[in-house]
Amino acid sequence: MAKLMPRRDVVIVGFGWTGAILAQELTEAGLDVLAIERGPWRDTATDFNIGYMPDELRYAIRRELFLQPSQEAITMRNDLTQTALPMRDYGSFLPGAGVGGAGVHWNGFSWRYLASDFILKTHLTQKYGAKKFDGLTIQDWGVTWDEIEHCFDKFEYVAGVSGKAGVIKGVVQPGGNPFEGSRSREYPNPPLKMPYSSSLFTKAATEYGLHPFPSPSANISRPYVNSLGVAMGECTYCGYCERFGCANYSKAAPQTTILPVLMKKDNFELRTESEVLTVNLHPDGKTAKSVTYVDTSGNEYEQPADLVIMAGYGLMNVRMMLLSRIGKPYDPNTNEGVVGRNYCYQTGGGGASMIFDDKRFNPFMGAGALSSSAHDFNSDMDHSKLDFVGGCSIGSGESNGRPIQGRPTPPGTPRWGSKWKDATAKTYGHVMSIGGSGSSYAQRGNYLDLDPTYTDNFGRPLLRITFDFPDNDIRMQNWVGEQCVKIAKTLNPKILTSGKARKGWNSVPYQTTHNTGGAIMGADPKTSAVNRYLQNWDVSNVFVMGACAFPQNSAMNPTGTVAALAYWAAEAITTRYIKNPGPLVQA
Amino acid sequence: MKRLAAYFAGAALLAGMLAAPAWSGAEPDYQQVHDGRYQAILGDCMGCHTQPGGRAFAGGAALETGFGAIFAPNITPDAATGIGGWSEEQFRRAVKQGVSPGGKRLYPAMPYPSYAKMSDEDVANLYAYMQSVEPVQRRSTPSRLRFPYNIRALMIVWNWLYFQPGPRKLDASKTAEWNRGADIVIGPGHCGTCHTPKTFLGADTSAALTGASLDGWFAPDITANARRGVGGWSVAELVAYLKTGHNSHSMASGPMAEAISYSTSKMDDSDLKAIAVYLKHVPASSAAAGSALAADDPHMRAGAEIYQDNCAACHGMDGKGENAIFPPLAGNPIVGQTSAETLARVVLAGTQSADTKGAPTQPAMPSFAWRLNDAQLADVLSYVRGNWGGGGPVSAGTVAQLRRDLRPNRR
């Protein structure tokens, strides 16, 4: 029997970036907010100690700060004909856990999606006609760039994002990304220092006719006091960003930007190591009444609240909706239902890897988002002569030189023995690559639902991913890969290699933790799970954060857009919802 | 959503209740409570009488003195375990004379020699405030002093030797601001309790505010000494330090971070300025902090390497730190004290900076006890002091002793 807890205005399920953002915004509006997080409390000096944080085995290989599959696993298959099996260890993507969530161990790329991304279906239809993307279930987001520009801005000034604006109030800025949507002002901090590889890429790309620029980074370039009064340090290029907590307060995370203010508020409370099992609805199914959670001792609690914010990782939010019967589950056979729909991933493409005799890079001097990028092949490029839609942002930089994972050798080198050793010693530090981060578009048959066989420790079904890369995305990646190779050739490397994108998504090697969709936003309740304010269409006091709201994925890292949508939803709640609770958009 | 609406209605009502007595005059003692609350801030009662994370004023954590452990008692108005049964007169005697009801003598860890300088009106207000806080039933922990210090009657002798009751005399040759600063520093602010060296019986020596060791920390020199004290700080910088916990010279740690969080950051700006003006006039200390090792000394060279590999990523190779997040070491008074106790302690155990409205970040120093052995820790401190503080070297034995003192149960 669950212990009944005192009622709260708002309960937030999950406490990473979106949980912290919503908690901060809603407490500022005077609401009484409780956040429930299944992982432990973590903070910079106590948990990301500068002396032992640079431990590749512990944090990058054994992944101590991540969600462990023993707590929650996910099953996968490539198509409906296969039997899904659990990813017994996470590989292809790595969800976070604990206070700060993946905001603790992300790389720090802090992009805004393109203005055209938010109206993708309309945009592509106008440009090429709908036949161009036949077979893909591309949709508009229901929100436009102009509406959420100030939300991107808000996040960038909280996170101290370091970069160079490309377009300010319609005016193209030298040195920035000319393809970005028009922004209201410059980034709060200048770009990071430029490593050798980025400088070579910048030169080569410019000569190739592209428009390279420093990637916007939440590893910040100088000491900064953010818009909440929280101070951050300067990035030291230690090379321990992704998979690690930042030891010197220089990577934006909830801990380094929001929690010092939020944690002290009387109208905020955080419960850690407490796992929410389900969101409980009132009998009419139109509103949620409480959440049920369990602590590490197995004690069960019912926490009533007027408003429930799902702020877990996108995939986990979708699972929680399915477990709680919020929204109609998607059925790929009938193409009806909304929860689980339009699951997408992100593509990487082959890119180009170069080995030089005469150039020495120091890959260990890096930061998660330390790179230069070019968006000439991003998804708003001219596809009229191409056999695909979508695109890649491409770039080059140094994120780390950690040797368990990163020991390149020339093609054909054995993987062990004397020859391997010789090649490893000679090659390490002489490699640069041009890589891409590509769009991933939805198609029928790629979706999320509950697994019929496998369960977690509480007997709840695991989430099941059914996914493979659409042919469109394979063609896109390989085309962009060819462009990367052409650029790389101009640098005259001794050895140049490139990979080819293939069908058959493999859950084992790491690719990217940019899973999107499953609880997508939109204007039509028949094809979206949440409205343009991330409010569930059916259960109006449930708002769902995260990249699960993306109708399809764009060619950039999602965190900046996830955060902007969180501020957008928070604004709708504080300015409209609390005055008049109920659906903000009439179905 | 009824509850949301009710919440806002409730908030408005609360605001009304809070404001009503002040405006209407219906509560004659509201102003007294209000003023008393400020006296509690000036006196930092919270600092000793509240445990970290515990209920306000319900009794504090152990204060380790040279004579044994002292626990500040429960001073909430609980009748059985607190001071709920005390009259104003009894309260005043305790605060200003160190004698609790029933004649029990208090130890001067309770800074009654300082509080003795407070006016009776201020103490009356403080009484009104203390009687208004939430009563908490919690039995105070008896202090554990060694013989003969555990004989409270001996305090009669102590008081005869050292205790100087009565208000501070106004110095007409100084400004009103200076006098106000002196009143706070010498009176309720009781700065000397930590910062003034003590006699073997724990009384203040005449070397006021020149720095002293207490509870495993070295409370630094806060005289006008330009290098080790606050002589090199402007009044505005001193005010910033007391208000936010840091300035361009230093960042508070340990008990001072607590004093800033609970006390100085909540003081009126005019009082902070008065304190600063006064401290800038306290005669500079003259004690030497030893001389630095030569730069090519093997300990300095080892220290330099340890510094580069452990400290530079935050404090910078140049020791200049970073604004509002990493304190500088170059020119930081803590680095140049006669004792490296605080410096060694923050490297061993880490520390968290003050929690203030003006600076909510509370950056924290990680612990290095697990990584650096006594010799390495001593060498890096010798390097930091030698390079940026003008202080003498630190020995491995000093570090070893501190390590034992801080974690007596560890090997």
Add this chain to the structure above:
Amino acid sequence: MLDNRPLKMCRRRFLASVAALPALTGGAFAHTMPHSLPWSPFAGDPPKPINPLGWYFLTPSEVITVEAIVDRLIPADHLSPGGKDAGCAVFIDRQLAGSFGKSSHLYNKGPFLPGLPTQGYQGELTPSGRYRIGLKALEDHVRAANAGKSFAELTGEQQDAILSGLEEGKITLKLAPGFSTRQFFELLLQNTMEGFFADPLYGGNKDMASWKMIGFPGARYDYRDYVEKYNQPYPHGPVSIMSGAPGWNVKG
């Protein structure tokens, strides 16, 4: 708290109840964080360096086999000591004795069904179980094919041939459902490389040998002064987590 008592009576209670708010809701239930940024002296979870003596999982005969294997995967030469002297076998032993060996963080619930390559390892055996079975099957195979000689008794060339056979699928050991010979080889290779390149505190990478070999500076945290020095080597040697660098210690 919002009752109808006269204001006069209320004042003291009111201040009291405001102060009591956090206490009423917080602290009463497990895992509720205080209204502050928690911190305490010495807080942290520093690594516990392995005890270099003895063996915690591997049997004496397994030790001999594993040491022979890691010495072929990473042979001693002018670049570095071999896998054995670098501590790779010790590393593997300690990893197998710990949470990695037990798969304690992984999803270990059934049913265990044969999977596709895209679905990753689906066997029921934990890494320690896989080593136990794999090493025995390897020795059985070697002895049967080499007149009773164990793996460690073969020449280096013979050992390389066997390892290549495992890697390329030319040798099939008798293992267990869901656990292929190639997977066994990949596990051996992965763990050996982990041991060679991880921080020395885990038992391998003795004297930071692998880091010196490739020019990786280890547990350093500040390259601000060097990022923009293009095409130049970094001038400082590696640092390890527990032992630091040689220059940290005054000699004598």
